[in-house]
Amino acid sequence: MNKVVTRELDLDGRKLKLETGVLAKQADAAVVATWGDTIILATVATKVLSESIGYFPLSVEFVEKYYAGGRITGQRFIKRESRPTDVAVLTGRAIDRSIRPLFPKEFENEVQVILSVLSYDGVADLLTLGLIATSAALSISSVPWNGPLAITRVGRTGETVVLNPSLADLEALDLDVVVASSKEKIAMIEVEAKEVEDGLVFEAIKTAHEHSQQVINLIEDFSQEVAPEKLQLAVVAEVLEESVLKEIKAKAKERIELALFDTKHPWHEATGDLIKSELSKEYSEVLNSQMVSAIFDKVAKEIMNEAVLVKGKRVDGRAMGEVRPLSMMVGLLPRAHGSALFQRGSTQVLSISTLGPLSLSQTLEGMQGESLKRFMHHYNMSINPFSTGEPKRLGSPNRRDIGHGALVEKGLVNVLPSEEEFPYAIRVVSEILGANASTSMASLCAATLAMLNSGVPLKSPVAGIALGLLSNESKFQVITDMQATEDFYGEMDFKVTGSVKGVTAIQMDTKLQGLTFEIIEEALKQGKAARESILEQMNKVLPKAGQISQYAPKIEVTHIKPEEIGMLIGPGGKNINAIIARTGTQIDIEDDGRVMVSSVDDNAIKAALAEIEGMFKTVTTGEEYSGKVTKITTFGAFVEIVPGKEGLVHISQMAPHRVEKVEDILSEGQEVKVRVTGVTPDGKVGLSMLFGNDIKPETEGRPRREFGGERRPFNRERSSGSAPRGSFDRRRR
Numbered sequence: 070m071n072k073v074v075t076r077e078l079d080l081d082g083r084k085l086k087l088e089t090g091v092l093a094k095q096a097d098a099a100v101v102a103t104w105g106d107t108i109i110l111a112t113v114a115t116k117v118l119s120e121s122i123g124y125f126p127l128s129v130e131f132v133e134k135y136y137a138g139g140r141i142t143g144q145r146f147i148k149r150e151s152r153p154t155d156v157a158v159l160t161g162r163a164i165d166r167s168i169r170p171l172f173p174k175e176f177e178n179e180v181q182v183i184l185s186v187l188s189y190d191g192v193a194d195l196l197t198l199g200l201i202a203t204s205a206a207l208s209i210s211s212v213p214w215n216g217p218l219a220i221t222r223v224g225r226t227g228e229t230v231v232l233n234p235s236l237a238d239l240e241a242l243d244l245d246v247v248v249a250s251s252k253e254k255i256a257m258i259e260v261e262a263k264e265v266e267d268g269l270v271f272e273a274i275k276t277a278h279e280h281s282q283q284v285i286n287l288i289e290d291f292s293q294e295v296a297p298e299k300l301q302l303a304v305v306a307e308v309l310e311e312s313v314l315k316e317i318k319a320k321a322k323e324r325i326e327l328a329l330f331d332t333k334h335p336w337h338e339a340t341g342d343l344i345k346s347e348l349s350k351e352y353s354e355v356l357n358s359q360m361v362s363a364i365f366d367k368v369a370k371e372i373m374n375e376a377v378l379v380k381g382k383r384v385d386g387r388a389m390g391e392v393r394p395l396s397m398m399v400g401l402l403p404r405a406h407g408s409a410l411f412q413r414g415s416t417q418v419l420s421i422s423t424l425g426p427l428s429l430s431q432t433l434e435g436m437q438g439e440s441l442k443r444f445m446h447h448y449n450m451s452i453n454p455f456s457t458g459e460p461k462r463l464g465s466p467n468r469r470d471i472g473h474g475a476l477v478e479k480g481l482v483n484v485l486p487s488e489e490e491f492p493y494a495i496r497v498v499s500e501i502l503g504a505n506a507s508t509s510m511a512s513l514c515a516a517t518l519a520m521l522n523s524g525v526p527l528k529s530p531v532a533g534i535a536l537g538l539l540s541n542e543s544k545f546q547v548i549t550d551m552q553a554t555e556d557f558y559g560e561m562d563f564k565v566t567g568s569v570k571g572v573t574a575i576q577m578d579t580k581l582q583g584l585t586f587e588i589i590e591e592a593l594k595q596g597k598a599a600r601e602s603i604l605e606q607m608n609k610v611l612p613k614a615g616q617i618s619q620y621a622p623k624i625e626v627t628h629i630k631p632e633e634i635g636m637l638i639g640p641g642g643k644n645i646n647a648i649i650a651r652t653g654t655q656i657d658i659e660d661d662g663r664v665m666v667s668s669v670d671d672n673a674i675k676a677a678l679a680e681i682e683g684m685f686k687t688v689t690t691g692e693e694y695s696g697k698v699t700k701i702t703t704f705g706a707f708v709e710i711v712p713g714k715e716g717l718v719h720i721s722q723m724a725p726h727r728v729e730k731v732e733d734i735l736s737e738g739q740e741v742k743v744r745v746t747g748v749t750p751d752g753k754v755g756l757s758m759l760f761g762n763d764i765k766p767e768t769e770g771r772p773r774r775e776f777g778g779e780r781r782p783f784n785r786e787r788s789s790g791s792a793p794r795g796s797f798d799r800r801r802r
């Protein structure tokens with residue numbers, strides 16, 4: 070494509086520009102989308118497959134480049150981009166979920182969308198610009214696609230609504246709603262909220278849809294100027310006799326109904342594959358795999374629609390708003406800091422909570438630099454194939470695992486106590502032991518219970534539920550807590566999490582070309598009722614946070630002045646490492662002066678705190694201490710009066726009578742009672758072992774020239790740089 074086409078508009082104070090015909094000319098379509106100083110190159114490539122593979126092979130890859138943010142990675146040995154970050158995976162998944170339903174069902178060519186971030190200003194939302202770029206690229210490509218889509222992020226703080234807030238503003242938001250929209254409907258929703266009422270969330274979704282229309286108009290104008298030539302959809306050439314088709318449909322219906330309504334053996338993806346394989350073998354002379362798949366999906370969809378929309382019946386006999394039977398247990402694993410088993414129907418999740426000091430928070434690195442992540446939720450299903458009764462090769466977590474884990478994090482992060490209230494890093498792992506749909510929402514419920522069991526004082530317990538949809542031209546039905554069959558042959562996956570106060574997260578995608586506001590409003594209504602009923606049962610099992618496990622580290626916090634941090638650390642970490650070595654604790658220091666001491670041993674924490682607090686204790690003349698002799702010299706002894714602080718007892722202050730040798734009175738390690746005789750302006754302490762009538766007023770200060778009664782010559786070199794005698798010189802240590 071040689072024709073250069075450019076369109077632009079002002080989008081919330083920053084110029085949005087779409088351009089094609091300059092970069093990546095060999096791609097089927099390429100669009101450079103610019104918003105402020107952030108630039109994303111979106112490319113589309115497609116390939117005709119020799120035969121159907123049974124699904125639409127669409128892939129969306131979001132590729133971060135360190136140079137886009139003007140950075141070189143901080144890793145020592147790897148300086149090029151490697152595996153995608155979780156942020157890149159989640160961005161690609163959100164765009165995939167938005168655009169996938171808008172491809173014609175008959176289209177099965179391979180399509181790949183690659184989004185390369187070329188410039189990043191740290192202000193623009195990459196998901197927003199990435200989806201706009203994708204929508205524009207697909208609109209001008211040869212690929213048939215029923216777009217365009219646009220996307221808007223709506224933020225809310227109190228009564229203030231912000232459209233497309235900058236990334237710097239996200240932290241302060243009470244509500245963060247991301248909505249992908251077509252002209253009439255909603256294609257995708259992502260929500261993170263601080264327990265916001267369902268009604269306010271719904272209003273934000275409508276606002277996002279309305280605001281997206283200007284971008285949709287821009288993409289339509291852009292596409293019309295390019296005037297792409299679209300591929301013609303291939304039509305299956307084979308035509309079956311009506312009698313044969315009727316026979317195949319009847320046989321397929323019989324087998325599908327038997328499997329769908331089987332209460333003993335849950336439906337899995339493999340169930341459908343098995344039925345398709347049987348039909349393919351039986352009718353191999355008249356059917357190919359593509360035709361079998363098309364007939365199977367059509368019949369299964371008809372069965373589900375008839376059952377729900379006509380008969381008002383679900384495959385397991387539940388009411389439309391009914392949640393499957395629940396069972397819960399906590400504290401299953403004796404050595405784990407917290408654990409919980411949550412089961413809803415045949416979906417079963419075991420979540421384990423582990424606590425650690427804040428220094429064990431995860432360091433994230435990307436184009437925007439480094440950041441710390443205190444709360445981590447890891448979802449494991451791909452490495453637990455037994456959860457669906459199937460043997461599969463084990464590998465690393467896949468994109469779905471990452472996405473589901475992140476959704477649970479989003480649902481829980483805003484009910485965690487602050488670092489000041491609870492100075493712990495928290496990791497929760499959810500092991501999927503049984504999968505029959507809605508495993509992510511079961512993971513959220515299990516994670517909530519596991520954290521409460523480990524002693525995390527959540528602001529509010531949170532539950533989650535997934536809602537499905539079946540519809541025809543005249544009617545729709547939202548179903549609560551869909552199971553696998555309703556997920557496979559339904560039309561919506563609407564996951565909503567929240568507390569009794571309000572919503573904390575939503576993730577919605579659909580197989581339709583968008584949802585109406587009426588459907589979304591009904592889903593929010595049923596979701597609220599379901600999560601409240603689940604929370605009621607969770608509250609019976611564990612109403613509040615328990616005690617922190619004896620196997621979890623205990624953390625105590627003390628505060629020092631920020632300017633004293635260097636003194637606590639010491640040269641090369643000498644001071645703090647010495648405390649760690651003596652006490653066996655872990656010590657973390659924040660820039661604001663918070664000092665967090667952690668250990669499984671309470672006594673070790675007390676000892677470390679005593680040393681830290683002693684290091685900064687103000688010692689005054691006249692105070693009495695019981696201390697330990699740490700060092701013997703010819704002129705006196707150093708005594709540690711509080712942890713980390715020493716003073717000097719001159720030989721003349723050890724006894725009422727004359728002392729010839731310090732060793733005659735004291736030895737290293739000996740406990741001795743002392744009295745503070747003076748403190749110099751720079752903090753050096755003079756001590757005495759004389760009390761009451763034994764006090765010698767004339768020798769309370771350290772002698773200037775006399776040591777043990779012997780006159781010694783004045784040492785000019787020593788006096789020029791040494792501390793006044795009679796006080797502790799830190800340079801001696």
